[in-house]
Amino acid sequence: MRTVDPVKHEEKRIEILAAAGRCFAKSGFQGATIAQICAEAKISPGHLYHYFANKQAIVGAITGAGLDYARSRFAAMAEGSDPIASVLEEVDRLSAHNRKGAPGVLLEILAAAARNAAIRRTLQEQSQAMRSLLAEFLREGQARGMIDPDLDADAAAAVLISLIDGSKALSIRAPELDTARSSKVLETMITRLLSPPTSKPNRHTLS
């Protein structure tokens, strides 16, 4: 009788998620209210429940989307020819949002994951996927002699990912800090970690 256009439905859903994302970034998962999200998305509270079963579902979707994005970035990374440069670029890009003073929703997700099993599971699945991608990329680099062959690729991938989390924290801990300077240290650190022992050209990042 009524043709529910699934495309339109999906579009609206995404629109609501975007609004929710803005609210979550501003007020946190618990702090943001359904009313706030509805106002931002310009729909009524009742209508929201046509798209999401409850608030938790919105949080879950945002969490998934946020992590999906990060993972997609990592997938794109595998295409570069210089593995270290690719990693640097990616880390830089993902911590770039910090410069705006908006820490985004990542810290919120991490804190929520510590308490909420569903979020935790999503986070861990996405993290594992990212880690696999990155580790594989590092191993390829090792095979090509461009990355320190002694490095534990899996563990190194995990640590590199956690650097991004750390850089989000850094933007809150020290907003007054010159991001150029801290980025440079970050790059030096990653470069020195990944570079093969004999080659020392990476030292140039400090000069």
Next chain:
Amino acid sequence: MRTVDPVKHEEKRIEILAAAGRCFAKSGFQGATIAQICAEAKISPGHLYHYFANKQAIVGAITGAGLDYARSRFAAMAEGSDPIASVLEEVDRLSAHNRKGAPGVLLEILAAAARNAAIRRTLQEQSQAMRSLLAEFLREGQARGMIDPDLDADAAAAVLISLIDGSKALSIRAPELDTARSSKVLETMITRLLSPPTSKPNRHTLS
């Protein structure tokens, strides 16, 4: 008949804070309720307000105490003779709690700081103090030729601190990961960052 024992009062206060800390770790700052904290501390809701003006004050005290602890660790660090070894030890100690699966309250503080000005201020003050301590320590190491003299000490200190935040995140993202392996990468990374360029003894950390 007369004097209130201020010692007893302080003891009770600390007892309540401990209970609150447990609740916050379990449910988050917003998720934990006054009733929950009171039950955990075995006092009545009304009585809690003899010790704290409001919930925010409890959050503030917990935040302050948690950060104080971290800072006190950094102050102790300055006493070691080998600066790199001292840094490694401290980073290790502060991310050690992760192994228990209890991420503690640090991620909660970071997420809360993004939205709450009072918490943010506390966090930033403590962070700055820690950064100063650590930067000074690094500079001394540079003067003694034990740390790369080209390193931007202030920025390096900031990044090192954020590594701890990252390691907390890591413990949630990948609890299944062997902490020994990730710790080793972490140590390698720090060692290579801090070591002076000519000396290559630090490479041994991988072997």
Next chain:
Amino acid sequence: MRTVDPVKHEEKRIEILAAAGRCFAKSGFQGATIAQICAEAKISPGHLYHYFANKQAIVGAITGAGLDYARSRFAAMAEGSDPIASVLEEVDRLSAHNRKGAPGVLLEILAAAARNAAIRRTLQEQSQAMRSLLAEFLREGQARGMIDPDLDADAAAAVLISLIDGSKALSIRAPELDTARSSKVLETMITRLLSPPTSKPNRHTLS
């Protein structure tokens, strides 16, 4: 599907105000609880806050409405031809409620105004408006030779208004008193105050 009927909303608002008025008259501004008002209005506690931001707003609306009514009566007064008769009629009408034993909310407003700046302001604005109306009415009477020209019209207006407050108090102090007798004295008093000195027909009010 669409428009909120603003008429219905306003009707409900008035309904709630009426319920609140009954509760305030029974229990006072502080004594009446939100739960009590909701029960009286047959709505849920949460729903009340769709119509009023907080309890104070309800008190303010009741205060405003109560005083508006009194002022509207004074405005109507200016139409009589015999000024003294008009004043008597109005004073009588406004203290008439007392006979039911229900003192209404006026004394509550007066007591609250002594401590609450917002209520005080409303009360004073309304009082000033009433006083201006009444003073102007008296001055017209003086011009027409029907009111004692030596009378300070502004001060007399203020005193006449306070007579109504006093009559509310009287109904509580002495409910057993014959209202006909006290009303007669009140009328005599007002008549003798307002009448021009030479004419003595006003004395008849006692006979």
Next chain:
Amino acid sequence: MRTVDPVKHEEKRIEILAAAGRCFAKSGFQGATIAQICAEAKISPGHLYHYFANKQAIVGAITGAGLDYARSRFAAMAEGSDPIASVLEEVDRLSAHNRKGAPGVLLEILAAAARNAAIRRTLQEQSQAMRSLLAEFLREGQARGMIDPDLDADAAAAVLISLIDGSKALSIRAPELDTARSSKVLETMITRLLSPPTSKPNRHTLS
């Protein structure tokens, strides 16, 4: 064993009542808290309950004391030779406090009496006593030809007392008003009400 000095006990009781009176004047009967009263009286909450069974008892005592004072003033009145002058003086004195901007606790009592049976009873007993005193005084004046013999003494007494309530209200409704001017109207009004019809010397109050 322990000699409870009943004099000291009574003194303390009065001290507490004075403190309570200040708090009630500032915050109202419901608004003032036991803690506030204790702070003002410089005693502990527990100790307060050695002197009063509960808060209601304090309110009752304050109510009684406040009304006692007013009644005592009326008793003193009976000694003057010119009855009208005595009444004027008394009304003036009792509304004098208003000039300080402090409306005192009378309006609070009136509002409370509308809802609380115990307070109402106290108020009505005291009011009746005052009314009897004043009515008798007026009757004596009538016998001596100094007060209008046609006046209903009882009702007039009631109305005169309510004038004082009204003047308290006036001080809140119109604090900006010149008290000298309103007092003068008040005096004129009372004088004209009470004066015997033939004598017209009272008119001088306006000149």
Next chain:
DNA sequence: CATGAATGAGCTTTCATTCAT
């Protein structure tokens, strides 16, 4: 006498969620 720690019922207010229209 005197203290203040302790209680717990009850207050105002918020908010995810439902449902008649």
Next chain:
DNA sequence: CATGAATGAAAGCTCATTCAT
């Protein structure tokens, strides 16, 4: 599809009162 009125279960917090010391 879409609305927003309506619900009601908490939440944080207050405060009169009690009681061990």
